[in-house]
Structure formats: C-alpha cells, structure tokens
Amino acid sequence: MSSSQKFGPHLRLIGMAILWGASWPAGRVIAQNMPPLAAASLRFLLAATVLLPWMYWAGGFAGLRAWNRRRWLGMAVAGAAGVFGYAAFFLMGLKQVPAGKAALLITLNPVVTLALAVWIFGERINRTIAAGMAVAAAGAVVVISRGRPLEILQGAVGPGEILILGCVACWVAYTLLGRWVMTGVDALSATAVTSTMGALMLLSASLLVEGPAGLAGAMHGNLQAWTALLFLAFGATALAYAWYFDGVKALGAGAASGYITLVPVLGVLFSALLLGESIDASMVIGGAMAVLGTTLMNWGRRPAA
Template identity: 65%
Template sequence: MNSAPHVPAAAAPSHLATHLRLIGMAVLWGASWPWGRVLAQSLPPLAAAACRFLLATALLMIWLQRSGRLAALRGWSASRWGGMALAASFGVFGYATFFMMGLKQVPAGKAALVVTMNPAMTLLLAAWLFKERLNRVIGLGMVLAVVGAVTVITRGEPWHVLDGRVGAGEVLLLGCVVCWVGYTLIGRRVMAGVDALTTTGVTAAIGATMLLVTSLVVEGPAAWAAVPDAPMNVWVCLLALAAGSTAIAYAWYFQGVKALGAGAASGYITLVPVFGVVFSALWLGEVVDASLLVGGALAIGGTLLMNFGRR
C-alpha cells in the first residue's frame, strides 16, 4: 500500500516585526514620562493634557475612518455611550490630569516607577470584584511590585508612609494608579464587544473634551494663550506624546495582541519604566540614586512575576 506523498510543513510565520513593534511601543510609552515632564514644566497641566488628547483624537479619528469603523458608532445605544464616558473619565481625563500635575512636581524617572503599582492593584481588585483566581506566584509579584513602588516613592525610607511625609507629587501619581485601575475594571463591564482601536479613539475624544472644558473653567482662557508661544522643544514633546505615545504606540500594541495574544504582548509593558528611567536620565539629566535602582528592580521584578503567574 503506497503511502501518501510527503508534503513539507509550511514554515511558521515569523513574528520578528511584531516583537520589534512591541519594543517600539515600550520605548514610546517610556519616553512619554520625560516628554510629559517637559510639558508639565512649561504649560498649565490641564491645557497641556487637553492639547495632547485633542491632537491624538484627530489622528485616531482619521484612523477609524480609514479602517471603516467610524460608521458603526451611529448604531451605539445610550448605555454604551454612557459606559464610554465613564471609562474616559477615569482612563483619559483622570489619568491625564494626575499625570501632568504629578510630573509638575516629581522627576519623570521616579514617576515612571511609581505607576508599576498598576498591575498589582488591578489584579487584586479583579480578584475581589470578578473572582479572578490568584496564586502564590502572582501574590509574591504583587508584594514585590508594591514594596518597590513604595521604596521609590519614599526615597528608600518606607516608614515615611506612616508619618505622612510623602510628597504631594507622589500622592498625585497614586491618583494615576487609581484612575488606570478604575479604567481597566470598568472596561471589563462596559466595553465588551467593542474593538480596542474604537475604544481608544472614542474614549480619547470624550476625555479630550472633558479636559478642554475643565481647563477653560479652572485655568481660564489665559492658559491657552501660552500654548502657541511655547518653545519648539515643548511642541516637539507635545506632538511626540500625541502621535507617538498615543496613536502609534497603541497601534503597535494592538497589532501585538492580535499576533501574539494579550499575555505575550502585555509582557512588554514591563520594559516601559526601564525606558522611562533611562530616557529621563539621558534627556533631562535626572539623578538615578540607590532607592530608585533598588525600588525599580523590585517593582519591575514583581511585574514580571505577576505576568508569569498569570500564564
């Protein structure tokens, strides 16, 4: 009996380009911290945040239009729009406000390490609210990440958390953590069935509107008069944040999720604080002291452990 002729198996598709894009995403998100620090030192924080997301929204809307997704928004229900508005109030308006106000007072490298608490707080609350299962590896990763972040916040003296000697800038950055965790958990309930690109574009547009209105009310029209006269380096950072850290980085991240899966793609986010510290030291001349190195190593190691434990 003759056997069927052997047909060579097709070569597995190379994901090299995908991995390179995900590294590029981590670079752009890491660079957002020194870029944001430059903006926070030069412009009113709410006006700067609004400018970033207004520019990003313009790019994202063009992207949605060209991909054919924009027309689908007409069929959305009022409850879906309400859910998007709630998500935008946390993930764009709240996060961007705390981001800019925190960076006005805290060095960019330190700020990038503080928000390594995001995954730990998200997983902890997801276990409580949605009954997600935790294990010992995830638990150890959470402890390391929080200890590392607290070490960075308190400059290596964590007992200062108890006596209230944590700076206002660090407290504002913890607001970033709260808002991002809220955005992530809200997304579990209100954004089901909507692709990531559409979610990003819509929440960016709603959040940009919130930031614009709040800036005009709180900071006044005078805050916007300073924007056209900002130095060239400020405009470069603003455009880089809008196009690079928002539109391009999100595009590369979503492509990575599609090609490799969410778990593999999200692992690259661990590199973000590394690039944030490196770029802040190189571009802004920020000092990397022992507490930043030790706390950063603990926080990043804890994040890696949590990713490993989830798999």
C-alpha cells in the first residue's frame, strides 16, 4: 500500500475537521451581516450546484426511480429537520452567541442522539460509553452556564443558547430519522436530496418571513460575508462531506466519526484567531470535558479484541 493510500483518508478527515471547525466563525460573520434565512437558503442552493452533479456522475439519479412515496416523504422530513431547521437555528443562534461557545454546545449531538437511540431503539451501551455521555453532557452544562451550573435551574439560559440547542435537536432528529428513511440509500444521494429540499424550504421561509428584502439584503452583503458564505457552501458543505464520505468508505464509520471530536476544539481556536473571541475558564473546562466525553464514547464503541 502506498503512503497516499495509507495516509490519504486520514489527511482528508483532518481537512474535514478543519473545514467544519472553521464553519463556526464563518457562520458568525454571515449572521452579523446577512438575514439568516436568506443566507442559509443561498448556502444550500450553492452547495446543491455541486452535490447534484456529483450525485449524477456517481450514478445516484438512477436509483431515484425506485424511491416510493414513503421514501420521498421521509427525505422531505429529514431535509426539514437536518437542513432547514439546523441551518436556520445555526445562523439565528450565531447572531447572538459567540462562535466558539456555539461550537462547544454542539458536542451534545452524539450524547443526545445515543441517549434517544437507547430509549427508542433499545440500543445497548457499555459503562465506558455511559461515562463518556455523562462527562460530555456535564461539560456542555458548564459551557452553557458559564461555569455556574446551578443558575440553569433558575432559567439563566439566554435565547442564543436556546437557538443553538435547537441545532442539536434538529440534528438528532435528522440522525434518528435516517434509521427509518435512509436505509438502503447511499450517503451522497441522501445528502444531495435532503440539502436541495432543505434549500427550497429555507428559500420559501425567507420569502415569507423576511420578504424579498431579505434575499436582496443577502445578495448585497459585503465581501467578508460573501466570502464566508461561499466557504460554507463549497468548503464546509460540499468538500467536507466528500472527504467525510471518503473517510467512512476507507476506514469505517467509527474511525471516521472519531475525527469529528476535533471540530469543537478547532471551532474555538478559529473563532479566537479569526474573530478575536475570548476563551474564558468555563469554555476551557467545559470544552475539555465535552471532548473527553465524546472521546470516551468513541472509545467505548471500539469492538473488543
């Protein structure tokens, strides 16, 4: 095996983590300069100009003929949760919450997903995974409460944090829906179809809520905002997904998902470097707990020798 074959998938997965980490400060820039629904719709419409041709060249269009009404309806629901809902909460939340803090809150994704999978599907977990879930959840609480967890009981969670938690809820719904509606569908086709459906939903919502002025405002955004938007569309969406699919194919889903642990750390670092955001003690402690927890969860999933 050549060195490129051996290390190539790992390098691409590191690239994926870098792109997804950088998506948080990019989203913050967009949220401060563009109407959120219009910007989100443009992001996924632009991404679709890459994903749909890629799907066509991969032969995915032929499989669409076999999809029944239930499959199409399931894809629409998945697109509503994983693209429309997530993207809307993402930019609306980043309008109010620093990008680094938001990136750390997303570490709740695997924790909540697995907890619901245990409850709904009866999925089994071991003590290592359970310990990882507890540590990651505790870390997220530290970040949300700015190091004062008891204040959460007194309602001291801001609207921005609630919107980012909406991202978590949408992504968890998208992941769990996948067990029902995406069985037998390749990852590229699922991503291309749900992204396109979600983009159309976002465009419709933008026109209804923000009006034509919202889309016009996004189109006339400044150079910094458009640079961030193009990065999200082609870098953090199309290219990052391509590298992630390649990593899953070469190394397996478990190994590839381990690289996602790097995303919140990189999100905090890029937000500090690019936007000058401060990193307080609660973010360091809570972030370390969250990353340690997700690492334990991934470790617990490793098959026994």
